[in-house]
Amino acid sequence: MKPVKVGLLGLGTVGTGVVRIVEGHQEDLQNQAGSPIHVEKILVQNKAKARSLTIDESKLTEDPWDIIADPEIDVIVEVMGGVEHTRTYLLEAIARGKSIVTANKDLMALHGPEILEAAKNNGCDVLYEASVAGGIPIIRTLIEGFSSDRIIKIMGIVNGTTNYILTKMSQEGASYDDVLKEAQQLGYAEADPTSDVEGLDAARKMTILSTLGFRTNVALDDVSVQGISSVSKEDILYAKRLGYEVKLLGIAECQDDQISVSVQPTMVKQSHPIASVNGVFNAVYVHGEAVGETMFYGAGAGELPTATSVVSDLVAVIKNKKLGVAGRQGAMVYKEKKLKTDDQISSKYFILLHVDDRAGVLARITQVFAEYEVSLESVLQQPNPNIPEAEIIIITHDASKAAVQQVLRSFESLETVRRIKSVYRVEG
Numbered sequence: 001m002k003p004v005k006v007g008l009l010g011l012g013t014v015g016t017g018v019v020r021i022v023e024g025h026q027e028d029l030q031n032q033a034g035s036p037i038h039v040e041k042i043l044v045q046n047k048a049k050a051r052s053l054t055i056d057e058s059k060l061t062e063d064p065w066d067i068i069a070d071p072e073i074d075v076i077v078e079v080m081g082g083v084e085h086t087r088t089y090l091l092e093a094i095a096r097g098k099s100i101v102t103a104n105k106d107l108m109a110l111h112g113p114e115i116l117e118a119a120k121n122n123g124c125d126v127l128y129e130a131s132v133a134g135g136i137p138i139i140r141t142l143i144e145g146f147s148s149d150r151i152i153k154i155m156g157i158v159n160g161t162t163n164y165i166l167t168k169m170s171q172e173g174a175s176y177d178d179v180l181k182e183a184q185q186l187g188y189a190e191a192d193p194t195s196d197v198e199g200l201d202a203a204r205k206m207t208i209l210s211t212l213g214f215r216t217n218v219a220l221d222d223v224s225v226q227g228i229s230s231v232s233k234e235d236i237l238y239a240k241r242l243g244y245e246v247k248l249l250g251i252a253e254c255q256d257d258q259i260s261v262s263v264q265p266t267m268v269k270q271s272h273p274i275a276s277v278n279g280v281f282n283a284v285y286v287h288g289e290a291v292g293e294t295m296f297y298g299a300g301a302g303e304l305p306t307a308t309s310v311v312s313d314l315v316a317v318i319k320n321k322k323l324g325v326a327g328r329q330g331a332m333v334y335k336e337k338k339l340k341t342d343d344q345i346s347s348k349y350f351i352l353l354h355v356d357d358r359a360g361v362l363a364r365i366t367q368v369f370a371e372y373e374v375s376l377e378s379v380l381q382q383p384n385p386n387i388p389e390a391e392i393i394i395i396t397h398d399a400s401k402a403a404v405q406q407v408l409r410s411f412e413s414l415e416t417v418r419r420i421k422s423v424y425r426v427e428g
């Protein structure tokens, strides 16, 4: 049986897992794909680097064209990361008729439509299951499992690094910097972890999920993004006392074909299943009009979980080629994009203020909420021994983002409000 020859771009955390699974599960993979699968050549930056697995050195190359231009290579598996040069390599490979498997959410969020169009025009597949939520098969689920439904909400913990950091801060009182270092050592964080902690990695993943879920071309610029660098241990403790956990949540909603997509630290009610997703685990909650609420859970990063998704895409690509259906998926994106305005985006909010401790202050504050028609679920005023002022903790009912922003602007010019300490969206 003629083997399928794979060119692997990258032999880091994920690439190493891909080699281990292709070698370790060869017999099963061969039975499913109908051919042996050989990793023929591997692109790395530095051939001399020590590797955590034994590899035939003659397979390694530092020249991408050794792989892209090799007519013997059938499929390219891209697990090297990066955007511009990677886009060039993949478009060149597609132009030569090679199908692609990639774990690269940065690339797919920014250039997905162009790459998928090129693949379709050249009769190739581009599959990218590992690009969102590591080992959870959420992309296949959105494309196939929910093809019959209309999705109204996708809410996810889609970044393992930040969930690992928030969990350790919440459960062990660990410091942000120490846990970030740990996440880097464990291979969860991106080469530049700023994209994890500032929410950009999650925003890229939400761009991909909302495009597939709502069947419209969501762009990265459509996603409002806030990371976790402003989350303090104090906020986490407050959340706990009130029955919430702080999570970096991606939230995509669609009502009457109007959508909103955001990523922000969010207070999630402890009774919501997503609140108990801890460590490097990810979860994606999908609410469909017909199916109701569903949730998908698993490891969101790391060598073998991510490689599992990559290799299952590889099997799918090989099967499609054998069946003669490569590059012939139906249209996944066919609706005109309509974005909600801030007036139309609604949720509950947690607001923590430091205020002067004197008569009439609470009344003045609640009056501001009333002026902008933001109704309140609970208000708690208490002294804080660590500050000279009093604290007011407010949880609103559902309110528009625009109205809450107006309230916060009013507080900035209100003399009795010394500090707007924290503001969080609330879910659950």
Ligand SMILES: NC(=O)C1=CN([C@@H]2O[C@H](COP(=O)(O)OP(=O)(O)OC[C@H]3O[C@@H](n4cnc5c(N)ncnc54)[C@H](OP(=O)(O)O)[C@@H]3O)[C@@H](O)[C@H]2O)C=CC1
Residues within 6 Å of the ligand: 009, 010, 011, 012, 013, 014, 015, 043, 044, 045, 046, 047, 049, 062, 078, 079, 080, 081, 082, 085, 103, 104, 105, 106, 130, 131, 134, 187, 188, 189, 190, 191, 300, 301, 302, 303, 306
């Ligand atoms: N780590 C994870 O858990 C997950 C990662 N991903 C995505 O998978 C991809 C790979 O991630 P990961 O394995 O963690 O990355 P690593 O940094 O661990 O590995 C990158 C690999 O690519 C090689 N490489 C990088 N740039 C170049 C270049 N310009 N030319 C040649 N080789 C290059 C490196 O070579 P060398 O070894 O010589 O340095 C290395 O082998 C990224 O897109 C990432 O976002 C997706 C889901 C989870």
Ligand SMILES: N[C@@H](CC=O)C(=O)O
Residues within 6 Å of the ligand: 131, 133, 134, 158, 159, 160, 161, 162, 188, 189, 190, 196, 201, 300, 301, 302
């Ligand atoms: N850095 C990412 C890796 C997977 O996509 C994460 O932490 O989730």
